[in-house]
Amino acid sequence: MEWFKNASADEAADTYPLIGDTYYNGDYLELDHGKALEWYLKASDAGKGTAMFNIGLMYDNGRGIEQDGDKAMEWYLKATNAGNVDAMWNIGVMYDEGRGTELDHGKAMEWYLKSSNAGNTTAMFNIGNMYRNGRGVKQDHGKAMNWYLNAGNAGDADAMFNLGVMHSKGQGAEQDDSKAMQWYLKAGDAGNSNAMCKIGAMYNNGQGVEQDEGKAMDWYLKASNAGNGSAMLNIGVMYRNGRGVEQDDGKAMNWYLKATSKINGRGVEKDDGKVIELFTRAYNSGCAEIMLASRKRAMKECN
Numbered sequence: 001m002e003w004f005k006n007a008s009a010d011e012a013a014d015t016y017p018l019i020g021d022t023y024y025n026g027d028y029l030e031l032d033h034g035k036a037l038e039w040y041l042k043a044s045d046a047g048k049g050t051a052m053f054n055i056g057l058m059y060d061n062g063r064g065i066e067q068d069g070d071k072a073m074e075w076y077l078k079a080t081n082a083g084n085v086d087a088m089w090n091i092g093v094m095y096d097e098g099r100g101t102e103l104d105h106g107k108a109m110e111w112y113l114k115s116s117n118a119g120n121t122t123a124m125f126n127i128g129n130m131y132r133n134g135r136g137v138k139q140d141h142g143k144a145m146n147w148y149l150n151a152g153n154a155g156d157a158d159a160m161f162n163l164g165v166m167h168s169k170g171q172g173a174e175q176d177d178s179k180a181m182q183w184y185l186k187a188g189d190a191g192n193s194n195a196m197c198k199i200g201a202m203y204n205n206g207q208g209v210e211q212d213e214g215k216a217m218d219w220y221l222k223a224s225n226a227g228n229g230s231a232m233l234n235i236g237v238m239y240r241n242g243r244g245v246e247q248d249d250g251k252a253m254n255w256y257l258k259a260t261s262k263i264n265g266r267g268v269e270k271d272d273g274k275v276i277e278l279f280t281r282a283y284n285s286g287c288a289e290i291m292l293a294s295r296k297r298a299m300k301e302c303n
Contacts, residue, residue: 013042013043013046013047013048014048016039016040016042016043016046016048016051017039017040017043017048017050017051017054019039020035020036020037020038020039020040020043020051020054021036021054023035023036023039024036024054024063024064033058033063033064033065034064036054036058036064037055037058037064037065039051040052040054040055040058041055044078047082048082049078049079049080049081049082049083049084049087050079050084052075052076052078052079052082052084052087053075053076053079053084053086053087053090055075056071056072056073056074056075056076056078056079056087056090057072057090059071059072059075060072060076060090060094060099060100068100069094069099069100069101070100070101071100072090072094072099072100073091073094073100073101076090076091076094077091080114085115085118085119085120086120088111088112088114088115088118088120088123089111089112089115089120089122089123089126091111092107092108092109092110092111092112092114092115092123092126093108093126095107095108095111096108096112096126096135096136105130105135105136105137106136108126108130108136109127109130109136109137112126112127112130113127116147116150119154121150121151121154121155121156121159122151122156124147124148124150124151124154124156124159125147125148125151125156125158125159125162127147128143128144128145128146128147128148128151128159128162129144129162131143131144131147132144132162132166132171132172141166141171141172142172143172144166144171144172145163145166145171145172145173147159148160148162148163148166149163152183152186155190157187157190157191157192157195158187158192160183160184160186160187160190160192160195161183161184161187161192161194161195161198163183163187164179164180164181164182164183164184164187164195164198165180165198167179167180167183168180168208176208177202177207177208177209178208178209180202180208181199181202181208181209183195184198184199184202185199188219188222191226193222193223193226193227193228193231194223194228194230196219196220196222196223196226196228196231197219197220197223197228197230197231197234199219200215200216200217200218200219200220200222200223200231200234201216201234203215203216203219204216204234204238204243204244213238213243213244214244216238216243216244217235217238217244217245219231220232220234220235220238221235224255224258227262228262229258229259229260229261229262230259230262232255232258232259232262233255233256233259235255236251236252236253236254236255236256236258236259237252239251239252239255240252
């Protein structure tokens, strides 16, 4: 407190967002979103754009305050006017999703471009998505590829993964499984679990690389350790069929059950009895229709 007495107004104001962060995250001080908001408001009164951005986040996510998209947008705009570049991306997302404002893909693109010009790689990735899907702009796989390259070369793992997908499908570039594998490996090394699963599938199928079921299993395991449900299901299939590992029905069933919480349990109340019944029926039928339906859903990302 002695420091605050002797500090200039500007010096003290510089610490306000940090104190707010400490309360918000529960670091060194007891977690208290209400006090975090108080300090962010003090900082915003002193013109601190980071604090304005954080207030926007609190309204956006309903953390410590009632969720309010309109107020989130209001604070994000204040933050950008104070020079905060992170808020630009959030405004783009809100226009893209119609949260706190009317849905407007054109304005979303404008804000993503502002954010990307400030170096935000996620904004570059989003612009790539918009060109790839023709959302707010005319579909252009070549431009999508360029934006993914910008983001991927700057370290964005999701962009690296999408570059692999586009090379695999021949979108924006000539179809090339070898280049697809190169980008999947980069994305996998950067922590993208979908890329890890894709690498496993490519080794499993001999696509772009020499077929190697052992390496396929290794990559499926990496992906599953990162929480990828598709990879969990594929590991179950490998154990069921004895591919890359010794055939083991018990381990196959265990992996199927792990996979269901990620695949079939999304957005619905979990019911272990029904899950076990589903996969027992599928298993007893020789992995026929029921398991195959689940596998097709999972493999959309991996094949």
